[in-house]
Amino acid sequence: MSVNVTKTVEPPPLEFHDLTVAYHKRPVLWGIDLEIPKGQLVGIIGPNGAGKSTLIKAAMGLLQLNSGWVKVFGEPIGKNLKRVGYVPQRESVDWDFPVSVMDVVLMGRYGHLGLMRRPSKKDRNIARDCLEKVKMLPYANRQISNLSGGQQQRVFLARALAQESDIYFMDEPFAGVDAATESAIVTILHELKAKGKTLLVVHHDLPTAKEYFDSLLLLNMRVVAYGPTEEVFKYDLLQSTYGGRLTILSEVAEAVREKS
Amino acid sequence: MNELLPVFEWQQHVIAPWTTGLKSTLWIVLMGFFVATACGLLGNYLILRRMALVGDAISHSVLAGIGVAVVLALQLDTATLFIAALAAGMATTLIIEIIHRYTRVKQDAAIGIAFTSLFALGVILISFKSGKVHIDTECVLYGEVALVPLENFHLSLTPALVGAIDKLPMSEVYLRGNELVMAPDVVRMGFVALAVALLVWVFYKELLVSSFDPALAFSLGINATFVHYALMALLSVVVVSAFESVGAILVVAMLILPGATAHLLSARLPVILALTVLHAALGTLLGFHLATWLNCSIAGAFVVAGMALFLLAWLLSPHDGLLAQWHRRRNLKLEPPEEISSTSSAGN
Ligand SMILES: Nc1ncnc2c1ncn2[C@@H]1O[C@H](COP(=O)(O)OP(=O)(O)O)[C@@H](O)[C@H]1O
Ligand SMILES: [Mg+2]
Secondary structure (H helix, E strand, O other): OOOOOOOOOOOOOOOEEEEEEEOEEEEEEEEEEEEEEEOOOOEOOOOOOOOHHHHHHOOOOOOOOEEEEEOOOOOOOHHHHHHHHEEEHHOOOOOOOEHHHHHHHHHOOOHHHHOOOOOOOOHHHHHHHHHOOOOOOOHHOHHHOOOHHHHHHHHEEEEEEEOOEEEEEEEOOOOOOHHHHHHHHHHHHHHHHHOOOEEEEOOOOOHHHHHHHOEEEEOOOOOEEEHHHHHHHHHHHHHHHHHOHHHHHHHHHHHHHOOO | OOOEEEEEEOOOOHHHOOOOOOOHHHHHHHHHHHHHHHHHHHHHHHHHOOOHHHHHHHHHHHHHHHHHHHHOOOOOHHHHHHHHHHHHHHHHHHHHHHHHHOOOOHHHHHHHHHHHHHHHHHHHHHHHHHOOOOOOHHHHHHHHHHHHHOOOOOEEOOOHHHHHHOOOHEEEEEEEEEEEEOOOHHHHHOOOOOOOHHHHHHHHHHHHHHHOOOOHHHHOOOOOHHHHHHHHHHHHHHHHHHHHHHHHHHHHHHHHHHHHHHHHHHHOHHHHHHHHHHHHHHHHHHHHHHHHHHHOOOOHHHHHHHHHHHHHHHHOOOOHHHHHHHHHHOOOOOOOHHHHHHHHHHHH
């Protein structure tokens, strides 16, 4: 019995078991069984209404589950809140809210502050570094309604970075952003991955999906496929994910053809 | 003309209330200020959460709570009223939530259903018993600041305290020999306003993030649902304490006007909260003198003055005020397109 050999193995960052979620008795996710290993950059792909956002919300403990469970680093989410960072869909907040860019990024620090504590100088410095990483520092004092779509998305990304988490959930971070923002986000995703963070990113554009992600989760109420991008990005799998939607199917065909 | 509008006299309508009529002036103005501050601070969060109508709903359904208390023949003292209002407020919030969640009825319609039915229930319950109990529906609906009872709260003070208090402005109103003499309802409203201000200060982060992004709040360990119910509970307490002075209908104006005015003038929440208090103070003072001049309902005058301040802010707001817009149009000053500057700064 040598003690130094038995290195404690950390449980996987994210585990779904038989997860079912329904809205008004209509199932949106059905029997999801997944285990996401550490340091993965996973793209979540599926048509509108496939349950992509719902999967993220369920993982973060925002929804009532009809069955099954989710574990974050082997524990219920409530015990590991600080290890989870979140980039919501951009339209999910009111951009006329009377706060500055800096205020929004500082919200990412709230999880590290106690009750009644205001963000300290250290929190402000962290927030400033995060804004610098997404090239938004010059906008720190702007009111958030004066931002373009791409800038809003970068502010959300900076806020998630400020959370200093180990798993990140990002809901359509590339939706409606300019090319410069898109490449800036990709760079940051890869940096985070290199630091051993686990990232689940909802993505809606098939041609870039196979470029950006190491593994893909094809979702349409059920898990259609999950695995390394080269194994999963196949015509028949994408077809059954997007089943019957002709316009998208031609897009699928094109995307697959491009690859071969 | 003279019959329609009384002649405005500076001495009689502005100076006299603060000299010969100081005692009632001070209590009425303080009451108005406390009501407007408590309502306005909370109202800001209702506005931010697009729940202005919920304030309306709770202010009406509190009547049902009072009705139940009346039917149970409870003493209508402060504690009972507070508990009844809390229960009614919570019931409204729950009913809205349940209708919205379990049916296809949208939130705004759910609010409409919840408060009109609770309000109707209140009207029935109270009319049931109104012969036997002293409760004035008229007063619950419209309120009247002028009817706030004055001075039946006496507190003996130590000589040191008397000396200190004597130096405060207008001490002749509340200091009688070695006794502090206060209007109890005004003192109570003062405590409520102070409590609201303290809670907004202490839970600033939690209120901010759960209003802006409830999902993020959850992921930070802040229970946004709890914050929602706590806000509704506080709203019920504020509404019931504001009742007797401004009534169930005008309290809605008190909830929305100060915050809405402040929102026109600033895009920073701390500044907005400060401007809300300023609006409360100015609106109360202006309203009081308006009522003195026109000899009309003071509560009504508070709201009219608050509305006048809102219009003034709309006219003068630095960014999207009418004057600023007119000025911009005249100078044809175009701002450079946003997207260009962002792409170039991110490209390098
Ligand atoms: N809060 C909700 N109440 C009722 N139905 C919802 C709610 N949120 C999402 N849905 C429904 O659940 C399905 C999946 O939604 P969502 O997870 O947002 O899909 P995606 O993000 O993949 O486009 C959709 O049909 C949507 O209409
Ligand atoms: Mg979605």
